[in-house]
Amino acid sequence: MVLVLCIGDLHLPHRAADLPTKFKSLLVPGKISHILCPGNLCTETAYDYLRSVCSDVTVTQGDFDESTKWPDTQVVLIGDLRVGLCHGHQVVPWGDREALAILQRKLDCDILVTGHTHRFEAYRHEDRMVISTGSATGAYSAVTENPTPSFALMDVDGGKATVYVYELVEGQVKVDKLEFTKPQRGGGVGLRQL
Amino acid sequence: MVEPNYLPEEQKAWLKDASNAVKRHGFYLRKAIDDDNMKEALRYSAALLGELRTSLLSPQKYYELYMQACDELRNLEVFFRDEAGKGRSQGDLYDLVQHAGNIVPRLYLLCTAGACYVRGGEAPAKLILRDVVEMCKGVQHPTRGLFLRAYLVQVMRGLLPDTNSQYEGEDGGNVIDAIEFLLVNFTEMNKLWVRMQHQGSARDREKRERERQQLADLVGKNLTYLSQLDGLTFQLYRDIVLPRVLEQVVTCRDDIAQQYLMQCVIMVFPDEFHLGTLQSLLGALPQLQPGVRVHTVLSLLMDRLANYAATDKDVVEEMNGVDAFGQMSKVALKVVEQHPDMPGADVAAMYSALLGFSGTVYPDRLDFVDRVLETCYNALQRRGPINDSKAEKQVVALLSTPLDKYDAVTVLGLAHYPSVMELLQPRMKREVATRIVQTLLAAGTQVTTVDQVEMLFSFITPLVQDVEGLQDLLDEEDISEDQQLLARLVHNMQAGGGDTDAQHGMVVAAQRHFLQGGPQRIRHTLPPLAFSALATVRRVAAAQQGGSTPQVGCAAWYQLLHQTATELASVPAAELALQLFLTCAHSASEEAALEVTAYEFFEQAFVLYEESIPDSRQEVRALQSIIGTLNRCYVFGADERAALAHKASSYCAKLLKRTDQCQALLACSHLHWQPAIEGKRAVRDEQAVLSCLKRALKVANAAQQQLAVAGKPARGGDVSSGPAAAASLFVEILNHYLFFFDAGGQLITTAVLQSLLELVANEVAADACKDNEALQTFYSNTLAHIKQRKAAGGEAGAKYDGLWI
Numbered sequence: 001m002v003l004v005l006c007i008g009d010l011h012l013p014h015r016a017a018d019l020p021t022k023f024k025s026l027l028v029p030g031k032i033s034h035i036l037c038p039g040n041l042c043t044e045t046a047y048d049y050l051r052s053v054c055s056d057v058t059v060t061q062g063d064f065d066e067s068t069k070w071p072d073t074q075v076v077l078i079g080d081l082r083v084g085l086c087h088g089h090q091v092v093p094w095g096d097r098e099a100l101a102i103l104q105r106k107l108d109c110d111i112l113v114t115g116h117t118h119r120f121e122a123y124r125h126e127d128r129m130v131i132s133t134g135s136a137t138g139a140y141s142a143v144t145e146n147p148t149p150s151f152a153l154m155d156v157d158g159g160k161a162t163v164y165v166y167e168l169v170e171g172q173v174k175v176d177k178l179e180f181t182k183p184q185r186g187g188g189v190g191l192r193q194l
Numbered sequence: 195m196v197e198p199n200y201l202p203e204e205q206k207a208w209l210k211d212a213s214n215a216v217k218r219h220g221f222y223l224r225k226a227i228d229d230d231n232m233k234e235a236l237r238y239s240a241a242l243l244g245e246l247r248t249s250l251l252s253p254q255k256y257y258e259l260y261m262q263a264c265d266e267l268r269n270l271e272v273f274f275r276d277e278a279g280k281g282r283s284q285g286d287l288y289d290l291v292q293h294a295g296n297i298v299p300r301l302y303l304l305c306t307a308g309a310c311y312v313r314g315g316e317a318p319a320k321l322i323l324r325d326v327v328e329m330c331k332g333v334q335h336p337t338r339g340l341f342l343r344a345y346l347v348q349v350m351r352g353l354l355p356d357t358n359s360q361y362e363g364e365d366g367g368n369v370i371d372a373i374e375f376l377l378v379n380f381t382e383m384n385k386l387w388v389r390m391q392h393q394g395s396a397r398d399r400e401k402r403e404r405e406r407q408q409l410a411d412l413v414g415k416n417l418t419y420l421s422q423l424d425g426l427t428f429q430l431y432r433d434i435v436l437p438r439v440l441e442q443v444v445t446c447r448d449d450i451a452q453q454y455l456m457q458c459v460i461m462v463f464p465d466e467f468h469l470g471t472l473q474s475l476l477g478a479l480p481q482l483q484p485g486v487r488v489h490t491v492l493s494l495l496m497d498r499l500a501n502y503a504a505t506d507k508d509v510v511e512e513m514n515g516v517d518a519f520g521q522m523s524k525v526a527l528k529v530v531e532q533h534p535d536m537p538g539a540d541v542a543a544m545y546s547a548l549l550g551f552s553g554t555v556y557p558d559r560l561d562f563v564d565r566v567l568e569t570c571y572n573a574l575q576r577r578g579p580i581n582d583s584k585a586e587k588q589v590v591a592l593l594s595t596p597l598d599k600y601d602a603v604t605v606l607g608l609a610h611y612p613s614v615m616e617l618l619q620p621r622m623k624r625e626v627a628t629r630i631v632q633t634l635l636a637a638g639t640q641v642t643t644v645d646q647v648e649m650l651f652s653f654i655t656p657l658v659q660d661v662e663g664l665q666d667l668l669d670e671e672d673i674s675e676d677q678q679l680l681a682r683l684v685h686n687m688q689a690g691g692g693d694t695d696a697q698h699g700m701v702v703a704a705q706r707h708f709l710q711g712g713p714q715r716i717r718h719t720l721p722p723l724a725f726s727a728l729a730t731v732r733r734v735a736a737a738q739q740g741g742s743t744p745q746v747g748c749a750a751w752y753q754l755l756h757q758t759a760t761e762l763a764s765v766p767a768a769e770l771a772l773q774l775f776l777t778c779a780h781s782a783s784e785e786a787a788l789e790v791t792a793y794e795f796f797e798q799a800f801v802l803y804e805e806s807i808p809d810s811r812q813e814v815r816a817l818q819s820i821i822g823t824l825n826r827c828y829v830f831g832a833d834e835r836a837a838l839a840h841k842a843s844s845y846c847a848k849l850l851k852r853t854d855q856c857q858a859l860l861a862c863s864h865l866h867w868q869p870a871i872e873g874k875r876a877v878r879d880e881q882a883v884l885s886c887l888k889r890a891l892k893v894a895n896a897a898q899q900q901l902a903v904a905g906k907p908a909r910g911g912d913v914s915s916g917p918a919a920a921a922s923l924f925v926e927i928l929n930h931y932l933f934f935f936d937a938g939g940q941l942i943t944t945a946v947l948q949s950l951l952e953l954v955a956n957e958v959a960a961d962a963c964k965d966n967e968a969l970q971t972f973y974s975n976t977l978a979h980i981k982q983r984k985a986a987g988g989e990a991g992a993k994y995d996g997l998w999i
Contacts, residue, residue: 011725012682013678013681013682013684013685013722014681014721014722014725015685015722015725016685017635017682017683017684017685017686018635018682043678045678061815063773063815063818063819064770064773068811068812068815089818089819089822090818090822090861091822092821092822092825092861092864093822093825093826093864093868093869094822094825094826096869098933098936098937099864099933101979102926102929102930102933105929105972105975105976105979106922106925106926106929106972106975108968108971108972108975126979126982139725140725140728140729142777142780142781142784142823142826143780143826145732
């Protein structure tokens with residue numbers, strides 16, 4: 001079992017002073033084995049913070065990141081799952097499920113971790129899963145009013161992922177749970193088992 | 195008398211000799227005891243104790259010898275006790291031991307015999323105690339006397355006529371006698387200890403002071419035993435113990451002794467005693483020697499009392515009753531006045547402790563804080579500018595203390611806070627400024643009015659702009675760190691009650707200050723301000739739509755934002771400025787529905803795109819954002835929209851790489867096909883969509899030819915170069931066709947899709963692409979998608995009926 005933290009759109013310090021204290025106390029070093037950040041950390045300091053929680057951090061480029069060193073998309077293999085990472089400002093229209101599905105087909109990932117909209121979403125689409133991490137700081141967003149601070153923890157066991165959604169609602173941490181199991185797939189087209 | 199001062203090696207040799215002698219005599223002593231020979235036993239005890247007559251050893255070495263001798267004496271003590279059983283009276287023994295020839299052995303033996311005398315119950319404790327403690331005056335050599343008395347108090351401490359002890363009684367005396375004994379011994383020991391300072395040459399002062407520090411506990415033991423007496427009531431402490439101890443402390447006029455003993459008194463006696471005798475205790479402080487670090491004594495006392503107060507509410511009442519704060523500040527003032535040469539660091543440390551005390555005990559008395567700062571300022575100011583590092587550190591600590599204990603913004607508003615801060619050098623002011631900001635951030639303290647913003651900036655100037663005497667000390671990294679703190683602080687500036695007009699005033703004020711900082715700083719500090727403004731403008735727009743009329747309307751806010759973004763562009767931070775213009779454009783379009791304003795923001799973004807984006811990768815990024823934002827803006831009329839969309843798609847053709855061009859064109863297709871949003875008129879121009887897609891196809895063709903020239907067949911997962919990259923573009927185009935087909939486009943028919951499918955199938959099957967796994971997966975995923983749609987049935991599935999794979 002592998003614990004994966006999906007956290008993005010922190011926008012530190014441009015849109016928030018810090019991560020909510022209640023989130024910080026949850027994110028203790030030593031428990032998490034990967035961090036997937038779809039982007040918009042903004043500063044190196046925020047990156048360093050994530051590295052202090054877990055040294056294995058995968059980041060993709062956000063539209064407000066100071067650094068331009070990150071790639072636009074990344075795919076990592078966790079357990080038996082291919083997990084794709086992309087901030088999402090490149091996908092027009094922003095947050096559109098069909099548009100994201102194109103990206104997901106291209107990256108061939110079982111789970112796509114994305115952001116940009118600052119609205120947490122986790123849904124299945126054509127046998128695959130999409131997690132939009134929301135903003136961990138509840139940062140201002142052009143498209144979402146009063147975003148709820150959120151992140152997700154994914155417990156991956158082989159081809160199965162249990163996603164715990166953490167949201168800060170009225171000062172209280174609310175946790176939701178979702179499950180995703182990778183469907184058995186055949187090798188090529190048309191061989192998909194029914 | 196001048197004490198010899200020998201080298202450590204010599205000391206070692208002497209100690210070894212003496213210690214061997216003690217061992218030898220000890221052996222014979224034990225033998226005599228075994229033989230039950232009192233005469234011999236006394237002879238050898240005197241002989242081994244005689245080794246303690248030496249003047250050659252340093253106190254530390256002497257201590258080792260003393261411990262050894264004490265071990266041997268314990269045998270003798272047991273022997274004495276057993277003698278009683280054999281019919282010899284302890285009184286006889288007490289007389290007998292006094293025949294020893296030398297005074298040092300004689301008194302050690304007297305102490306031992308005296309203890310047995312009392313323990314045996316033959317003699318009243320009070321008499322023996324008084325007798326021995328007086329006799330010990332016979333040894334006046336500091337080291338020897340000190341250890342002799344240490345031995346005395348050690349053997350006697352269980353035999354004192356304390357309340358409820360078996361030695362208490364009409365003859366044995368009571369607790370008063372016990373106190374008397376300990377007080378006399380304490381006084382005598384302290385005198386000896388102090389006298390040790392005056393031995394030897396001035397050259398060795400430091401060494402001697404060090405040695406004396408090591409002996410401090412021998413003297414302190416007396417106080418510890420005093421505090422442990424069962425019968426020591428508050429009255430006895432107040433009327434007898436404390437006055438006598440303080441008298442000795444004050445009159446000994448010795449730095450080390452005063453320092454140690456005052457701390458010892460505060461440590462060993464209970465808190466309620468201190469509170470009850472606060473006046474006498476504090477009264478002693480100004481009388482101490484100038485070299486005594488009164489502030490550490492005072493801080494110790496204040497810390498203890500503060501902790502005591504925290505345990506019980508009644509204690510606070512009691513403290514108010516005796517005006518603890520008033521008394522302490524008076525003493526602090528007196529100390530400062532009496533020692534005009536007291537270093538600034540100590541002054542600051544003392545007041546810092548006082549602030550800590552008042553912070554804990556009186557958490558709501560800000561006037562106390564101001565009073566302390568005022569007196570501290572007066573004291574420090576007379577000592578001139580603060581520039582030694584110790585004093586600087588202490589003043590910084592002094593200024594930090596109230597920040598932690600009280601509401602930081604209120605503390606900054608105190609009249610004397612700035613004046614104390616003014617005493618510091620620019621470098622340290624920056625440190626205090628950093629501390630202030632960190633405290634505000636840690637506590638989440640809100641800055642809620644324009645006045646507070648102005649006040650805050652007056653304190654943090656060294657962070658906000660270049661300050662005389664500081665420029666050369668800071669490197670880029672320092673400045674960038676400072677600015678990140680300030681950037682975070684911006685989020686704590688929220689006008690009270692969500693008043694957007696007040697917020698405008700605050701943002702304008704903060705911006706004015708930030709702009710003083712120059713390009714290096716504003717690239718960090720302006721963005722948070724802009725987002726704070728964007729968040730507010732959302733509320734303003736909602737309010738205006740709700741019918742209320744804030745004084746500062748959306749237009750004024752966008753003006754401010756325009757200025758902010760323009761400043762950023764001039765830093766230059768073109769990319770950031772461009773992104774900000776785009777965010778503003780979206781806000782103006784979607785929240786305030788101000789078409790002209792939104793257009794202006796886009797125009798500025800385009801200007802930056804054309805003139806200031808330096809490299810091709812950044813160009814691609816910027817264009818992605820332009821297209822993504824424009825897709826989400828619904829405010830524009832047909833002409834404006836056409837102009838902007840046309841401009842954006844013309845940029846696509848100018849990108850360097852074909853793959854980038856093609857992908858940008860695909861994104862552009864969405865400029866003519868907006869997602870449906872309730873209450874907004876979505877643009878749906880399928881003709882224009884199709885034209886974008888066709889252009890994308892054309893570019894993909896060109897890319898294919900170009901990549902065929904350049905590339906070797908790519909294998910494995912890489913689709914970023916080679917012919918597979920071009921083929922991948924075709925698959926991507928197919929996906930976009932499918933997107934619009936699904937979304938209800940009429941011009942994209944099954945026939946169009948069918949021919950495209952065949953084209954793509956050919957491309958993907960080409961030799962150069964067959965082995966490219968990523969491409970093949972993308973393709974097969976796409977086909978799987980179509981099949982799934984087909985299989986879905988219903989109206990959506992029926993559309994796919996004519997499509998054949």
